[in-house]
Amino acid sequence: MLENTAFMFDRSFMNDPISDILRLASAESVVSGGFTAGGDWAVRFPAPDRLKFFAAVRGELWLGLETEGTTATRVTAGDVLLLTAPERFTLGSDLSRTPIDAQAVFAEQSRPIVDAGGGDDVLMIGGHVRFDTAYAPMVTEALPPLIHIRGDTPDASPMRWIIDRMVDESTEDLPGGGLASAQLAHLLFIHVLRAHLAAGGAVRPGWLRLAVDPRLAPALRLMHTAPGKNWRLDQLAQASAMSRTIFAQRFRSAGGIAPLAYLAHWRMRLATRALRHGDATVASLARDLGYASESAFSHAFKRIVGVSPSHYAASQSYNGRVSHRR
Known part of the structure; x- marks a missing residue:
């Protein structure tokens, strides 16, 4: 389960997206x-x-x-x-x-x-x-x-x-x-x-504006609490008490990205952190982040991050060795 992998946050108490970030x-x-x-x-x-x-x-x-x-x-x-x-x-x-x-x-x-x-x-x-x-x-x-x-x-x-x-x-x-x-x-x-x-201070479009929007925050919290779940747009819209269309429009306006695209990017941020720290294998990340196979996860990772998970992990390992030698 995702909650048991070392890279995930402690879920023994209630978290919020700002704390997660x-x-x-x-x-x-x-x-x-x-x-x-x-x-x-x-x-x-x-x-x-x-x-x-x-x-x-x-x-x-x-x-x-x-x-x-x-x-x-x-x-x-x-x-x-x-x-x-x-x-x-x-x-x-x-x-x-x-x-x-x-x-x-x-x-x-x-x-x-x-x-x-x-x-x-x-x-x-x-x-x-x-x-x-x-x-x-x-x-x-x-x-x-x-x-x-x-x-x-x-x-x-x-x-x-x-x-x-x-x-x-x-x-x-x-x-x-x-x-x-x-x-x-x-x-x-x-x-x-x-x-x-x-005080209603300026907040640029993105995750922080989503987190402080009282209508969108419940959906954001669901994605952060269970990023490996196969969330559907209608489920997220229901959590925000909106129709699918209104929810998608409001989410994109506040976050600058579509809801399911945000979920995919959040998953990859968690994955890069795990690979940077050597906390998980590609197979366990694919399973815990809700992908049907390593291939599906690797394809999504390369599309969003720009390189394959194995290349990313290898580059982080190399950078760590160079930093250690310095």
Whole structure:
């Protein structure tokens, strides 16, 4: 059975498609530290190669992105920022000032909270969210370039507790501090995502828009819970309380893909993860993902992924050996 194969998620508790995607992408949040500043200041940060988050513990400042035409964002205490765009940005009290380089600021000091100069009117703490490179685009492409959760909104209330604990873990030498910080950062990321969705924030067509659509989510959950089942369009439409035609149209509009095509792609994402980790054979994947034969599974895999399962598995094994030797 599919639920017994090692690559599947733990079904001992209720899951949801967003949790499934984040697990598939091996989402891992890390607190990288923070800084204090005061007076007139500006710090320029390099373009992040992963999702970057900042939480304003105290003070006021501005965020400026380098994209032409974007306006500066005012940040106040309690605000949380999630940057998904891979572009340089500046934080400061006055963005017209010549900024200092963030790498130089952090390289010169070994403490988790560094002094960026001028005092401590502002305290920022930050980190990043890493994903498996094969699945990172699923998350980053679903979100806008910048998410800004304001500290005075109801959804920010639980974040304030998390931020305070993150500061404690960063400034005090507590047992298990590294693990606690990582868990708190991950929880903060989830709350930022929830707050953005609850506020009706921008979501691009795809799996995330499907997951937050109350009419389509039940069908999506069925496909994620039992991807190996031979789902028919009428069964999925019935779960969403729609006719086949209306369901198919609404699903494609929100997800950018037809329902059964989404199911096929979800199966292949699970299959690639299993092959990357060496958790299953082609025969077991074919059986557990609902294909009548290895040949049928291999044909579907090559059509969607671009190579055969055996070639994909061999390439992942080779890449792993090269990485290990390095």
